[in-house]
Amino acid sequence: MKDKGPALERTLSLPTVAISGIGIILGAGVYALIGEAASLAGNALWLSFLFSALIAAFTGLSYMELSSMFTEASAEYEYTRRSFGGTLAFIIGIMVILSGIVGAATVALGFAGYFSTFTGIPLLPVAFAVLVILSAVIFSGIKQSAAVAIVFTLIEAGGIVGMIIIGLPYIGSVDYLAIPLGIAGVFQASALIFFAYQGFEEIVKLSEETVEPERTIPKGLMIAVVVTVILYIAVSISIVSIGGYEAVAGSKNPFAMVAENTFSGGGTVFTIIALFATANTALLMMLASSRILYGMAKRKRMPGKFAWISPRTKTPVWSVAAVLLVSLVFLLPGEIRDVALIANFTLFFTFVVINAAVIALRFKMPEKSRPYRVPFTIGKVPVPAVLGIFTCLFFLSVMDPVILGVGVVLTVVAAAGSYLFPEKKESV
Template structure:
């Protein structure tokens, strides 16, 4: 546990900085890669898949807003679920988040390695490890510097999506936007591209480094989610307007191919550069949020205390950062981004279900707790949006493939074993005391 004499995280992030950091996390590698695969599943109705996934994410985001205003701590999901369902369930959810961070960071780092290799001829593995180490140093150096780098890259990748929308305007209306492969394909695409909306929760994980977090964090969540939902739907409409959805479905670089159709081969290089920066931003913000989850769990005593150490001069949780970077490097051999994205989705659907249920339970068990932000629309004490958020996450969970389910449940099984060993050790310590 932390003591009053130990260094604390610095509250340096403003509303603009934390919002743009969150937007940068959401506008990551997912949209640059997965829009093609999603179009192949859903057809021209892929825009509805994005809208459905965005709505489902928004419902859960509302729960995050209220819970973050109640408990503005770095532990985020772990802290919320622990308060509602106890230490064991909270620890399991925290471990699932760590899975998401490590798997996502390593896979997207390999995506960086692929772009880096195509542009410079270097090895993919070297590029992936190099970017993980470089971003690890940036995170160690300071939260302000990390956030500013994320904001800079966010503006670059945001401009890339605006370019796609702009060049696609002349093609609008050239296809039937209600043509689809099947209803199941539309929802399967929603489950896949939910990955492209992940990242808003990183705003909550930075709460202990945000100025006036009880008010700032909910505002940043609203702004980040609204911006990205509108942007994604526009990109989806443009994508199927320029290229046939079947062509998009087999493309490894769908947005770069769209730019090539309209602007020529040089545009492919331009969009490849923007996608390169996009992967950097995803890795940076995912690891940034993940290191804070580990720090928060360690500070609460659920992980080894050494992981809660803060560097005395830099004010960053440097041991947690080293842990995230090290584990991510070990997992760089996971190469299939669609499979990896869905494994991350498997974990995050469970987490979102638990976060929404936590809010519902805490409305009854802690009704007097101060809530600077309160989710609207309730029947008595029962809040409706969290219930819809849990149901939508559960529905998307059922759309995952059998292979993804197998991977996911295997990792959850490992999580159960770790929780059992941790609680058993804790109980032995208490008995000896």
Template sequence: MIAMKEKLKRTLTLFDTTLAGIGIIVGAGIYAIIGKAAGIVGNAVWLSFLIGAVVAGITAMSYAELSSLFPKAGAEYVYARRSFGNRIAFVVNWLLVLGTVFSVATVSLGFASYLNYFIQVPYFISAALLIIIFTALNIYGVKESILVANLGSVIEVLGLVLIIVFGFSYLGDVDYFALPPDSHPSVLFLGASLLFFAFLGFESVPRLAEETKDAEGVIPKAVLLSLAISTILYILVAMIAVSVVNWSELSASDAPLAMVAENLLGSKVGVVLALIALFSTSNTVLIMLVTTTRLLYGLGEGGRGFRRLGEVSKRKTPWIAAIVLAILSLVAVAREDVKFVAYSADFTTFFVFGTINLAVVWFRLTKPWLKPGFRTPEVLGLPLLPMVGAATCVLLALTSSLESIVLGLALTALGFAAYEVLRRIKLID
């Protein structure tokens, strides 16, 4: 194996990283949850998307600022370690890795369910094969992985563009501020809390920093561009969806966008949407495996704990980190319990995003001389936006289900305990 001091190969451009971000943001979320959100907020589902985008945008700016200061593959680990020390950094990575493992399992099982539309295969077998094949591609090379992911991104975005193009003429047919009967405007925030899942993915872009040309300039732009483009797609699709299909029918459907497409183009389009869903879910799995492998690599690179995770192959890819992530994902998939793995992924996001926003606040207040390539706008000379971002993450965490809150707190406590044990036996620095 090549020594850890060897750097990863820089091959990725602004186009590559932006499209990768769009690929994982658009992913499986929009195809599954838009109907459930419509049941909460009616025709105003687009407005909940906009609120969710604003919340995600604040955290995206924090990521952009920190990635311009520390363009490292370890991303969140580096940010947390530089601001709050090794203990918090370890727990952040602990939750990130576990969250991604559960997310990979969730989306892989989603892929398996869509595959059953065409051929009956046990969920575990098809989900496991997907993880194994994409792990092999991940080890083969990041450029090859991103090329495949970019193709998947184009296909899944085309599914949304298809709805936008053929449904654009329907815009204006309904009241886009109409809520379900007897609903309070506060349901818009409940809808935004649900739809926030559809924006996850922009935070993965900084993990590609060490394989990106001119990372200090490219990564912040890619983070914000991928989120902005995804938001535009979401809002247009949401407005068209409730224009073509009544919001109550949309909320009752297991495949809401397929219902919209069928109303626009006929019943045979269900097969096309199922194929797009396969590309969407598989593409999301690939990009999560690629980016989180680089996160694990960041743990070992440069002498930080778990040094073997920093080893790279002859093709300069972090092969040990890729295999570890695949094994953990296969263990999670073995339960074949989508609800369990989805709940397990929920709480981790808010803990990590809250920490990232607080890291920006910490650097602004304690090291004002730092000059990041991208700087989150100040309000009255204070970093109020990341403060609001951190508070919002706490609020969203508290609006999650009781099961996800309890499980998330248990995983967090376990992370702190694991750090103390590993530190005492000197397995980490």
């Protein structure tokens, strides 16, 4: 059945996709959460980033294969529908939308933490304002959103490289295996830090706005993950080298704090950079969530209004508005750590299913074209996908019971919602 009316515009190239991916991933983790993670992992912060990177790598490979097979904006919803049917697909679609929405709220609180330190304005009004402004950018069109993301990404990457350079003279000054809470603290920090890698999966939602998405999206995803893993591990070593983990443990503005003690005006410089970084991540998370909501509406699994495209801006206006409104709700807890962990629950749950989908489709659709295939296969089973399942289950097991309870409630609500919008039989 052909869709009528305006469609999303294919304008994104490999450099734009890769830079957008780097921009989503970089902002939140080191600029907003590294202080909280340092209080758990100590000087072994780098090890927590490494463990989280392994999970991201396993699941990233699965996303690369699936995105080369199916190029719809509904992404995870489509992958799951083809593998396990409509009910689980709906649950995963809602989880993915929530991960972006909750993630945007988390990063907006990170933005507000830096901004409030700089100006004294309370957190919630600042976070509210930044989400509204970023939604206006998304409303304006994909070209405008991508242009803003590229500029912001260059600024935030420059900040991370700058912190790495600042820390070079201090390398070797601390014990990098000093762990105040033991290995359990490293794993808990890894579960929190995994939020820092959130973003590589958001790239696939841009498929309907990308040129040759079956090849461009997997390549862009790989570039984004490799670049960010290197930068994250390097900057985590650098920042604990400067004053030990105690200097940043629990800080809401760790980069600015370290820089202020290192050179005159450093706090101001890194506060400004952090504002760009966190705003960029929130922008791209909201953009991605609006696209999967749009994609599910096209499949009649959400109200049809969310599939409406503005003839002028070529953007799904009502989807963007819905994402904004729910993001504002998730600002209310006000505690960045708890909001980030809720977002991580939705990610771990989703990634278990996505890794399983790669395995299932190897048997269910062996003839389907796969421009990219997950390597290291035994029979038809890709080993990285199996490892991705087990590592995500492990990190779910070490999460706070309260966060797990919230996650279970969200899952049950999503399952109930699938009956409100049952899957329509259609030719595929």
